[in-house]
Each structure stands twice: as structure tokens, then as C-alpha cells.
Amino acid sequence: MRILVQKFGGTSLATHEQRERVAEKIIKACREGYAVVVVVSAMGRMGAPYATDTLIQLGNAANPELSKRELDLLLSCGEIISGAVLAGVLQRMGFDTVCLTGWQAGIITDSQYGNARIIEVKPQQVLRYLQEKKIVIVAGFQGITKEGEITTLGRGGSDTTAVALGVALQAEVVEIYTDVDGIKTADPRIVKEAKTLENITYNEICQLAHEGARVIHPRAVEIAMQNNIPLRVKCTFNNNPGTLVANRKGVLEDTTVIHHDRIITGITQISNITQLKIETKDYEDPQIQLKIFKAMALAGISVDFINVYPEAVIFTVRDEVADKAVEILKNMNLHPEVRRGCAKVAAVGAGMTGIPGVMAKIIEALTNEGIKILQSADSYTTIWCLVAREDMERAVRALHQQFLLSD
Structure with a gap:
């Protein structure tokens, strides 16, 4: 039995016409000989009657401190409604279809409500x-x-459901349907000439997802990567092939094309970041740096862009927790230098490993645009630069152009 898992997001299911289009894609897969499992998100986005955000508002209206257990019970209704309605569409078209809740499908989780x-x-x-x-x-x-x-x-939990089922069922492939053509070299709202990638590695898409690309949830990619299940990110509203996510090129392809290695695969960004710098050289406590990060962890504050020097500690937090972080530091008799309104721009590419001059090209591109780099960091596949929020879009465009990602 050749099993195919297809996941459809909320925008793909928002209207009757869109659900008909989704049904056509499911039927096409059946006629190609697949046994098809379909995973659905709640229909529509904020404002739609059964969207997740709408259900959150409904719960908050009843009680702003509604318990997480009851909130999860409420939120689970959105996907059940979506699945039952889509099942009705397929049944009307003459196809034997059954809808299952997550628990009926055997999805067993830990007990962390809201983020299990x-x-x-x-x-x-x-x-x-x-x-x-x-x-x-x-x-x-x-x-x-x-x-x-x-x-x-x-x-993004529906992505995770789809991939977990794909692994458990030993599916041939998991298709993730969205409202875009696939994985882009940059956010097309910022870079109009951003290209759809034909293929990308698990590691690259995981980095892009962690750094702000919202096409697929990073947890889903990690599950697929651990079990070597190919993913294909496609658009519900056209028949383009989308982007294949796999460990190697050529998976699921009839022909293997030899590509030149890309140094950089894509550029992505995250805004609404605050930078905190704490001078530590005048503190006699040798554990002051450890105490700073322990205090952030105890408060549930995630830190990023960490640089630790003998005389200073620099890191970033999301804007919404910046005031809380500053208050904690002041209670420790520390006086952070606070820079609000920052953004992180990342260049991601498995091909950069061992290649000299990549950072030089990044600095050249940003310098030529008059963009100041406030902080930087790197790994084998990613180089991050912190810039002012007002420079973020120009930085993305400059890096996209510098690495010729539209070619």
C-alpha cells in the first residue's frame, strides 16, 4: 500500500470553493494509486468563525484566565469542524471518507497544555x-x-501531526499545502523577485523556519529529518511542483539533475527584538554571568544572540518580554544598556560550510547599504546579523542580491 499524507492549512480550507479545490487534490492522489491520509488545520484565520484565534478570543471573553486544560478542549474543536466539513465535501462527491480526531488517530502527547x-x-x-x-x-x-x-x-501543530503520522504509517511522502508556491529564497513581500526553491535540505529548511520563515513548523521538519521522510511544500491554488525537502537531491524524481552547490539557500528575518548589554567588568562576583542567564531561565525568558566577554554580556530577547528582563536585571543591581527596535536577519545555506569569504560578502552588502551590524553570530549553515528594525527589509534585499538568489 502506497500511503500519502496531505496536510492543508487554514487558508486552504477557508471557503466552500477552496474546500472543493482541496477535494480535487485529494481525489487526484487517490486516482494515482495512493492510500490518502489528510491532516487539516482549523478553517480560516482571525475573524473566521472557527479559526484558532477566534476560538481563543471566545475563551478569553468568557474568562481571561481560562485554564489551559479547558482552553485546549475549546481549541481542539476548530480542526474537528474543519475535518468533518471536508469529509462531507468528499462524501458528496462519492468518495468513502472518514474523519478522525487526533486521539482517534492515535496521537499520544505529553501533558503540556497549549504546546504538547x-x-x-x-x-x-x-x-x-x-x-x-x-x-x-x-x-x-x-x-x-x-x-x-x-x-x-x-x-503550526498540524504540520507536526502530518509528519508524525507520515512516519508512523511509513508514508511515501508528506505534502504540506499552503497559500504559497513552496519555500522561497526570501519573503516575497520584501523581495519581489524571490524564487521558489526546487529542493532544500532538512537542515536548511529547519534553520529558515527557526529564523522566521513560516511555511512549515521546525518541529515537523525535525521529525521528518530524524526518520528520513521526504516532504513536499506545495500551493493549494495551483499545480506547481513546489519544494522538495529531503536529505539529498533526486528523491522522488525520475531524473537526477546535477546542480551547482548553493552557498546561500535563503534569507529570512525576525523583527521585534530588543538587545541588552550588561557591563560586568566592575563586578567582583565571578559567577555574575552565570547568574544573569539563570535569572532569565527561571523567569521563562528565552535569550538569543548571546555574546559573553570578560567585561560584558550581550544578548537579545523578544520585545514583549524586554521590560520583564530589564526589571529582573535591575533587581540584581545590574544596569543594562537597552536597544529596542532591532531585527535579526539570517543567511542560511548548507553550502557555506568551509567556504571562505561568506561573512565578508555579508558585511560588504550591508555596508554598501549603510546598514550597521549591531551583533553577529554564525553556525555551520547560518550567519545571523542584528540590525535596526528600520534597516531590516533593506538588509534582506541587499543579501538576496549579493548572493544572486534570483538567478
């Missing part, structure tokens, strides 16, 4: 329906604990 992690998948019921030649629709974004409590998987 899948710990186990028991796909026997899904397999039974597939063997009966049914199309199986699964409500994404949700699961159940071993104690029987309903949980949700956090933002």
Missing part, C-alpha cells in the same frame, strides 16, 4: 480505514495524554 509534544503514534485505526479503501481525514494540532486529557500542539 507528540511522544507516540498508534496508527492502527488509520491503517484499518485505509485497508477498507477509505480516505482518512485527521484533525491536526491535537492529541491526547496517556491519562485521557485532550491537548493541543502549539502554533
Whole structure:
């Protein structure tokens, strides 16, 4: 049995016409000989009656301090509604279809309400329906604990549901359908000439996702990478091939094309960042640096862009927790230098490993645009630069042009 998992996001399911288009893609896969499992998100975005954000507002209106358990119970309804409605469309078209909740599909999670992690998948019921030649629709974004409590998987959780099921079912491929053509070399709202990538490695897309690209959830990519399940990111609204995500090129292709290695695969960005700099040279406490980061961790504040020197500690936090971080530091008798309104721009590419001059080209591109680099860091596949928020879009365009990503 050749199994295909297809995941459709909320914008793909928002209207009757769009659900009809989704049904056509499912039927096409069935006619190509696949046993199809479909994972759905809640229909639409903020303002749509059954969208996740709308359900959050509904819960908050009842009680701004609604417990996380009851909130998860409420939020799980969005995907169930979406799945049942899509099942109705397919049944009307003459296709034997069954809709399952996340727990009926065997998605077992830990007990962290609102951001649960899948710990186990028991796909026997899904397999039974597939063997009966049914199309199986699964409500994404949700699961159940071993104690029987309903949980949700956090933002982008339907991607994670789809990939986890793909692994458990040993699917041939997992298709992630969105409202864009695939993975782009940059945000097309910033770089109009951004190109759709034909293929990309798991590591590259994981880095792009962590650094602000919102096409696929990084947790889903990590699960796919660990189990070597190919992903294909496609657009619901056209028939373009999209982007193949795999460890190597040529997977699922009839012909292997020899490509020149890309140094940089894509440019991405995250805004709304605050930089904190703490002078430590005058403090006699040899553990002051350790105490700073322990205090942030105890407060649940995630830090990024970390530079530790004998005389100073520099790191960034998201704008929404900056005031809390500053208050904690002042309570420690530390006086941070605060720079608000920053953004992180990242150049990602597996091809940069061991290649000299990549950082020089980045500095050249930003310097030529008069953009000041406030901080930088690098790994084997990513170079990050912190810039002022007002320089972010120019920085993305400059780096995209510098590495010829439109060619």
C-alpha cells in the first residue's frame, strides 16, 4: 500500500470553493494509486468563525484566565469542524471518507497544555480505514495524554501531526499545502523577485523556519529529518511542483539533475527584538554571568544572540518580554544598556560550510547599504546579523542580491 499524507492549512480550507479545490487534490492522489491520509488545520484565520484565534478570543471573553486544560478542549474543536466539513465535501462527491480526531488517530502527547509534544503514534485505526479503501481525514494540532486529557500542539501543530503520522504509517511522502508556491529564497513581500526553491535540505529548511520563515513548523521538519521522510511544500491554488525537502537531491524524481552547490539557500528575518548589554567588568562576583542567564531561565525568558566577554554580556530577547528582563536585571543591581527596535536577519545555506569569504560578502552588502551590524553570530549553515528594525527589509534585499538568489 502506497500511503500519502496531505496536510492543508487554514487558508486552504477557508471557503466552500477552496474546500472543493482541496477535494480535487485529494481525489487526484487517490486516482494515482495512493492510500490518502489528510491532516487539516482549523478553517480560516482571525475573524473566521472557527479559526484558532477566534476560538481563543471566545475563551478569553468568557474568562481571561481560562485554564489551559479547558482552553485546549475549546481549541481542539476548530480542526474537528474543519475535518468533518471536508469529509462531507468528499462524501458528496462519492468518495468513502472518514474523519478522525487526533486521539482517534492515535496521537499520544505529553501533558503540556497549549504546546504538547507528540511522544507516540498508534496508527492502527488509520491503517484499518485505509485497508477498507477509505480516505482518512485527521484533525491536526491535537492529541491526547496517556491519562485521557485532550491537548493541543502549539502554533503550526498540524504540520507536526502530518509528519508524525507520515512516519508512523511509513508514508511515501508528506505534502504540506499552503497559500504559497513552496519555500522561497526570501519573503516575497520584501523581495519581489524571490524564487521558489526546487529542493532544500532538512537542515536548511529547519534553520529558515527557526529564523522566521513560516511555511512549515521546525518541529515537523525535525521529525521528518530524524526518520528520513521526504516532504513536499506545495500551493493549494495551483499545480506547481513546489519544494522538495529531503536529505539529498533526486528523491522522488525520475531524473537526477546535477546542480551547482548553493552557498546561500535563503534569507529570512525576525523583527521585534530588543538587545541588552550588561557591563560586568566592575563586578567582583565571578559567577555574575552565570547568574544573569539563570535569572532569565527561571523567569521563562528565552535569550538569543548571546555574546559573553570578560567585561560584558550581550544578548537579545523578544520585545514583549524586554521590560520583564530589564526589571529582573535591575533587581540584581545590574544596569543594562537597552536597544529596542532591532531585527535579526539570517543567511542560511548548507553550502557555506568551509567556504571562505561568506561573512565578508555579508558585511560588504550591508555596508554598501549603510546598514550597521549591531551583533553577529554564525553556525555551520547560518550567519545571523542584528540590525535596526528600520534597516531590516533593506538588509534582506541587499543579501538576496549579493548572493544572486534570483538567478
